[in-house]
Amino acid sequence: xxxxxxxxxxxxxxxxxxxxxxxxxxxxGNRMETVSIKASxxxxxxxxxxxxxxxxxxxxxxxxxxxxxxxxxxxxxxNLPSYFKIIGEVxxxxxxxxxxxxxxxxxxxxxxxxxxxxxxxxMWEYTSPVDNSTxxxxxxxxxxxxxxxEDEDLKKGETLxxxxxxxxxxxxxxxxxxxxxxxxxxxxxxxxxxxxxxxxVPPQVKPQRGEIRDINSYTLGAGVxxxxxxxxxxxxxxxxxxxxxxxxxxxxxxxxxxxxxxxxGSSLGTRDITVEVLGKLGEPGxxxxxxxVKPGKPTIVALVGNKPIFGxxxxxxxxxxxxxxxxxxxxxxxxxxxxxxxxxxxxxxxxVGNVASDPGKEDYVxxxxxxxxxxxxxxxxxxxxxxxxxxxxxxxxxxxxxxVEGLKSGSKVMVELF
Amino acid sequence: xxxxxxxxxxxxxxxxxxxxxxxxxxxxGNRMETVSIKASxxxxxxxxxxxxxxxxxxxxxxxxxxxxxxxxxxxxxxNLPSYFKIIGEVxxxxxxxxxxxxxxxxxxxxxxxxxxxxxxxxMWEYTSPVDNSTxxxxxxxxxxxxxxxEDEDLKKGETLxxxxxxxxxxxxxxxxxxxxxxxxxxxxxxxxxxxxxxxxVPPQVKPQRGEIRDINSYTLGAGVxxxxxxxxxxxxxxxxxxxxxxxxxxxxxxxxxxxxxxxxGSSLGTRDITVEVLGKLGEPGxxxxxxxVKPGKPTIVALVGNKPIFGxxxxxxxxxxxxxxxxxxxxxxxxxxxxxxxxxxxxxxxxVGNVASDPGKEDYVxxxxxxxxxxxxxxxxxxxxxxxxxxxxxxxxxxxxxxVEGLKSGSKVMVELF
Numbered sequence: 001x002x003x004x005x006x007x008x009x010x011x012x013x014x015x016x017x018x019x020x021x022x023x024x025x026x027x028x029g030n031r032m033e034t035v036s037i038k039a040s041x042x043x044x045x046x047x048x049x050x051x052x053x054x055x056x057x058x059x060x061x062x063x064x065x066x067x068x069x070x071x072x073x074x075x076x077x078x079n080l081p082s083y084f085k086i087i088g089e090v091x092x093x094x095x096x097x098x099x100x101x102x103x104x105x106x107x108x109x110x111x112x113x114x115x116x117x118x119x120x121x122x123m124w125e126y127t128s129p130v131d132n133s134t135x136x137x138x139x140x141x142x143x144x145x146x147x148x149x150e151d152e153d154l155k156k157g158e159t160l161x162x163x164x165x166x167x168x169x170x171x172x173x174x175x176x177x178x179x180x181x182x183x184x185x186x187x188x189x190x191x192x193x194x195x196x197x198x199x200x201v202p203p204q205v206k207p208q209r210g211e212i213r214d215i216n217s218y219t220l221g222a223g224v225x226x227x228x229x230x231x232x233x234x235x236x237x238x239x240x241x242x243x244x245x246x247x248x249x250x251x252x253x254x255x256x257x258x259x260x261x262x263x264x265g266s267s268l269g270t271r272d273i274t275v276e277v278l279g280k281l282g283e284p285g286x287x288x289x290x291x292x293v294k295p296g297k298p299t300i301v302a303l304v305g306n307k308p309i310f311g312x313x314x315x316x317x318x319x320x321x322x323x324x325x326x327x328x329x330x331x332x333x334x335x336x337x338x339x340x341x342x343x344x345x346x347x348x349x350x351x352v353g354n355v356a357s358d359p360g361k362e363d364y365v366x367x368x369x370x371x372x373x374x375x376x377x378x379x380x381x382x383x384x385x386x387x388x389x390x391x392x393x394x395x396x397x398x399x400x401x402x403x404v405e406g407l408k409s410g411s412k413v414m415v416e417l418f
Numbered sequence: 419x420x421x422x423x424x425x426x427x428x429x430x431x432x433x434x435x436x437x438x439x440x441x442x443x444x445x446x447g448n449r450m451e452t453v454s455i456k457a458s459x460x461x462x463x464x465x466x467x468x469x470x471x472x473x474x475x476x477x478x479x480x481x482x483x484x485x486x487x488x489x490x491x492x493x494x495x496x497n498l499p500s501y502f503k504i505i506g507e508v509x510x511x512x513x514x515x516x517x518x519x520x521x522x523x524x525x526x527x528x529x530x531x532x533x534x535x536x537x538x539x540x541m542w543e544y545t546s547p548v549d550n551s552t553x554x555x556x557x558x559x560x561x562x563x564x565x566x567x568e569d570e571d572l573k574k575g576e577t578l579x580x581x582x583x584x585x586x587x588x589x590x591x592x593x594x595x596x597x598x599x600x601x602x603x604x605x606x607x608x609x610x611x612x613x614x615x616x617x618x619v620p621p622q623v624k625p626q627r628g629e630i631r632d633i634n635s636y637t638l639g640a641g642v643x644x645x646x647x648x649x650x651x652x653x654x655x656x657x658x659x660x661x662x663x664x665x666x667x668x669x670x671x672x673x674x675x676x677x678x679x680x681x682x683g684s685s686l687g688t689r690d691i692t693v694e695v696l697g698k699l700g701e702p703g704x705x706x707x708x709x710x711v712k713p714g715k716p717t718i719v720a721l722v723g724n725k726p727i728f729g730x731x732x733x734x735x736x737x738x739x740x741x742x743x744x745x746x747x748x749x750x751x752x753x754x755x756x757x758x759x760x761x762x763x764x765x766x767x768x769x770v771g772n773v774a775s776d777p778g779k780e781d782y783v784x785x786x787x788x789x790x791x792x793x794x795x796x797x798x799x800x801x802x803x804x805x806x807x808x809x810x811x812x813x814x815x816x817x818x819x820x821x822v823e824g825l826k827s828g829s830k831v832m833v834e835l836f
Contacts, residue, residue, distance in 0.1 A: 038651075041640045055807075056630050062733075062804050064686045092657065092685065093617035095627040109685030111617050111732065113628040153805045160810065168836060169644060170809035173637030173734055176621040177630075177806055199511035199529050203594035209513040210531040212474050212595075219591030222459045226587060233456075239510065267510065267527030268482045314529065315480075316591055345763035386480050387571045388595055389473070391588035392578065418586060 008290035010402065011325050011362060014301055017287050018330065021303050027258060028336045031187040037175045040167045042228055043185040044337040049161040051178050054151035058095075059114040063146040066105040066127060066135060067118035070143040082137045083130070090115060105135050114147060121146035154178065164336050186336040191224045191327075192257035193217050194234035194247055195264035196274065197314065202236060215388050216263040216312070216319045223323050227331040232257055239270050245277045252281065252307055258334050261327060262300075263312040263319050271298055274311040278302040281309075292402065294361045295385035296322040317385035321364045321397070324418070344416055347396075349376035351411045357400040369395035369415055378415050394418075426708035428820065429743050429780060432719055435705050436748065439721050445676060446754045449605040455593045458585045460646055461603040462755040467579040469596050472569035476513075477532040481564040484523040484545060484553060485536035488561040500555045501548070508533060523553050532565055539564035572596065582754055604754035609642045609745075610675035611635050612652040612665055613682035614692065615732065620654060633806050634681040634730070634737045641741050645749040650675055657688050663695045670699065670725055676752050679745060680718075681730040681737050689716055692729040696720040699727075710820065712779045713803035714740040735803035739782045739815070742836070762834060765814075767794035769829045775818040787813035787833050796833050812836075 009017070032046040061067065068084065076082035089107040090096045100106055100117035108114070108121060123146065126139040154160060160178065161171055167183070175183060195214045203213040214236060221231035234251070237243045244262070251257045262274055278286050281304045288301040295318040300311030310327055312319045329339035349369060357363040367378040378398060383390035396417040400407060407413065427435070450464040479485065486502065494500035507525040508514045518524055518535035526532070526539060541564065544557040572578060578596065579589055585601070593601060613632045621631040632654060639649035652669070655661045662680070669675045680692055696704050699722040706719040713736040718729030728745055730737040747757035767787055775781040785796040796816060801808035814835040818825060825831065 037636060038639060041643050057625065058627055060630075060804070062802060092615065092687075093626075093629050109687055111615065111630070111685055148802060148804050152802075153807045160807070167640075169637045169640035170734070170738060170806060170812075170836070172640045173633040173738075174806045174810045176636035177633040179621050179624070179631055181622050197510065197529065203597050204599050206597070207475065208511075209476055211511050212478075212529070213597055215591040215595040218455060218594035219587045221456060222585075222587035222590045225459050267529060269510075269527055316588070320588060320591075384480055384566060384570075386478070386566050388588060388592045389571045389578070392592045394588075418588070 008292050008297065009288045010292045014288050014291060014326055015329065018301065018303070018308060021284060021287065022308065023306050024333055026306055027334055028186055031189075031258075031335075032184050033187050034182050034184050036182055037172050037180065040172055040183055040185060041169065043167050044335045045161055045163050045165045045167060045183060046186045046336055047184040048159055048163055049175065049180060049183065051154040051156060051158050051160050053154075053178060054156050055154035055177055056148060056152075057150055059150050060148045061108045061110055061112045061114060061121045061146060062148055063121050063123045064109050065121045065123040065146065067100060067108045067114050067121050068105045068141070069100060069102060069118060070120035070141050070145065072102055073120075073122065073137055073140040076137045076140050078138050084135045084137060086129070086133050086135050119143045119147075164338065166337055189229045189258040189331050189334040190232055190256065191229045191259045191261060191331065192232045192234050192251045193220050193224070194244075194260065194262045195236040196239065196244060196262055196270050197236075197264040197267070198239050200236050200264045214264065215316050216314070219316060219320055219388070220261055220263060220312070220323055223320065223328065224331065227328045228335060229259070229331040236264065239273055241273050241277055244273060245281070248277060248281060248309070252304060258307070259327065259330060260307065260309040261312060261323070262310065264314055267314075270314070271300065271311065274300055278304070278309060278311065291322065291326075292361045293322065293325065294358060294363045296325070296364075297361075299326070301326065315385040316388040317366070317391055320391060346414045346416050347376055349378040349413055349415050351398070351407055351409055351413050352377050352379040353409050354406065355380050355400065356406040357404060359403060359405050362402055363400035364397045365400065366390050366394035367396060367398055367415055368393060369417075376415070378413055426710050426715065427706045428710045432706050432709060432744055433747065436719065436721070436726060439702060439705065440726065441724050442751055444724055445752055446604055449676075449753075450602050451605050452600050452602050454600055455590050455598065458590055458601055458603060459587065461585050462753045463579055463581050463583045463585065463601060464604045464754060465602040466577055466581055467593065467598060467601065469572040469574060469576050469578050471572075471596060472574050473572035473595055474566060474570075475568055477568050478566045479526045479528055479530045479532060479539045479564060480566055481539050481541045482527050483539045483541045483564065485518060485526045485532050485539050486523045486559070487518060487520060487536060488538035488559050488563065490520055491538075491540065491555055491558040494555045494558050496556050502553045502555060504547070504551050504553050537561045537565075582756065584755055607647045607676040607749050607752040608650055608674065609647045609677045609679060609749065610650045610652050610669045611638050611642070612662075612678065612680045613654040614657065614662060614680055614688050615654075615682040615685070616657050618654050618682045632682065633734050634732070637734060637738055637806075638679055638681060638730070638741055641738065641746065642749065645746045646753065647677070647749040654682070657691055659691055659695055662691060663699070666695060666699060666727070670722060676725070677745065677748060678725065678727040679730060679741070680728065682732055685732075688732070689718070689729065692718055696722070696727060696729065709740065709744075710779045711740065711743065712776060712781045714743070714782075715779075717744070719744065733803040734806040735784070735809055738809060764832045764834050765794055767796040767831055767833050769816070769825055769827055769831045770795050770797045771827050772824065773798050773818065774824040775822060777821060777823050780820055781818035782815045783818065784808055784812035785814060785816055785833055786811060787835075794833075796831055
């Protein structure tokens with residue numbers, strides 16, 4: 001059997017290599033679209049959003065009470081209340097037509113517009129109406145108290161959101177607040193998923209003895225969706241150079257996908273074919289052959305022109321771990337976003353049982369997370385990386401760093417949830 | 419002004435009250451649908467999935483190498499290698515037609531089907547072909563080594579997934595693996611969002627002086643989507659009992675929504691109208707008037723028949739905090755799922771600056787998260803709860819418990835990201 005020269009690369013280096021060789025601007029620059037803000041959740045902004053107006057646009061009360069000139073209230077106390085003339089009531093949603101002069105107050109509700117002359121609101125709790133037109137005040141208020149200035153939420157010309165930002169519910173609310181009903185976002189990257197291997201059949205087909213249903217295309221397709229990409233399910237390619245080359249050229253030449261994932265077969269023969277084909281499709285070609293991650297070593301990363309192509313290991317556990325480590329961040333970059341692994345959901349737990357690890361590799365261990373007396377415990381699942389059921393049973397992964405030889409039972413670990 | 423009797427409830431108690439009064443089974447029992455597994459990410463299973471077969475269904479090699487009878491290899495070493503007859507090669511995806519007898523090996527690739535007679539695989543690294551038909555072995559293998567048994571991933575009749583489970587990428591891969599192309603899931607709850615307040619206008623309308631665009635419907639609509647619900651945007655209701663009652667009856671009587679959120683106005687007058695209407699729509703009516711959360715106190719929770727209705731505070735910050743605290747878990751329950759607040763993404767950080775807090779209330783403080791020398795810091799944003807821009811600037815929230823009076827600068831805090 002051939003013994004390929006594995007140039008094994010730590011995952012950080014793979015990410016650096018991709019960042020170095022990829023022309024991100026060329027990809028994102030051509031991939032923008034305008035969407036309604038109602039459909040913009042989790043999309044990445046392709047424009048800075050500058051407020052065209054002051055928000056709220058008028059001075060508002062933040063309390064139910066009475067608007068007044070703060071200076072008039074100075075000195076008012078429980079023992080020595082002040083008395084004011086009630087000259088009217090602010091109607092919600094309307095500009096008050098009167099002016100508050102010295103010694104006067106106007107009844108106002110939360111969100112009501114402050115009348116001219118007034119510069120503060122006193123909460124009704126600190127007042128008592130003596131009769132229909134007289135109010136007793138038992139506390140002073142400071143100028144500006146209990147009001148929002150007309151430009152306090154946003155100033156006209158102020159940048160509200162910047163390109164590259166991932167839209168959250170509150171961002172969408174703020175866009176509504178300034179009347180921006182559509183935003184320019186980056187298109188979702190299309191990710192082609194091709195399965196390889198003579199033994200792989202589509203899941204709707206009953207496999208013959210020796211055949212197995214395609215698991216990885218479905219795991220990876222859902223992973224692409226989770227990363228806000230669009231999965232394009234390609235065919236299942238038998239282990240023939242021409243077939244794989246034809247399928248890849250279809251996606252490359254017709255510019256159908258931004259990223260291509262090849263997955264499925266795990267044998268050296270299948271990998272050799274992948275390397276051979278990736279080597280002849282275009283420059284710079286294969287960048288990485290082998291990643292220092294366990295499980296996941298037999299990973300191939302190539303770039304053809306400006307299209308990243310991944311040859312993921314065939315074992316379902318390895319394929320998913322490498323996808324999360326290398327492909328998920330890329331899907332985020334190609335839609336103009338950032339990807340910060342540190343921000344993915346993690347829980348601190350105590351390890352139950354010892355875990356061995358090879359130095360020189362990042363080790364990812366599947367664990368079951370459980371809670372006892374308010375404390376989290378992570379129990380390793382030590383099954384083979386060919387078993388999808390181990391991923392189904394697992395709550396997440398713990399990472400054992402390159403220079404760590406293993407972890408002892410009772411160690412504190414961070415469980416990355418999936 | 420009227421002074422309503424606030425029965426202020428801690429948020430945990432609100433959740434218990436809802437759990438107690440709601441007939442969850444009645445709602446989820448009628449809301450199931452069958453979807454393709456490709457469309458099933460993040461959906462909640464409404465059925466147990468039992469494997470109809472053994473997976474992989476045949477004994478497979480997990481390595482590239484040679485299949486043999488393990489017993490024949492016992493005693494082989496670098497100094498005293500054993501020699502075997504190579505009788506053929508397993509073709510990927512095919513059932514091998516030969517049988518491995520004592521002293522024989524068969525070339526096999528990862529994923530290949532083990533021939534009859536063989537019970538282990540030796541990796542090619544520990545072998546050398548002497549000629550086309552003779553193999554040298556320099557290591558023994560144990561029975562079962564480097565193979566996956568035919569029922570090792572899943573056994574026929576084994577439960578793979580249970581009802582109530584939220585489908586992740588690997589679950590979908592496993593469903594493909596057993597040929598299950600469709601699954602029964604709970605329908606996404608429909609959540610009606612109604613805005614109230616004379617001052618509120620739709621965001622596409624240019625507000626007059628004293629009017630303000632509807633922010634909350636858009637923040638909450640995106641929040642509903644994030645929780646896997648379907649937002650139904652209702653109208654903006656002026657502060658009239660009849661209008662609000664009519665709008666609510668529309669959603670209730672035509673069974674258009676599982677949950678109704680009323681939001682928008684923040685004045686006592688608007689709240690009074692909400693309470694009045696909720697009190698006359700049906701039993702049990704208003705369950706909670708006031709929640710011991712800051713910001714967010716003026717919250718109303720009602721149940722009309724089996725329909726939960728929330729009157730959220732009008733201030734955008736308060737509305738979002740209460741939505742996350744009370745409505746988000748409910749959206750999960752109503753689609754048959756669980757909701758574990760502890761599993762939401764959090765990051766430990768050091769507090770920058772002191773934060774005061776009222777005892778007797780849960781306090782939620784907006785913070786900006788930043789990293790310096792590999793350490794996270796959380797800087798509080800102390801703006802008014804009426805300012806949506808403070809939520810846009812914030813990376814997340816820190817919770818200050820009911821019995822804590824405040825936090826000192828330098829305290830360790832958990833930032834709940836949003």
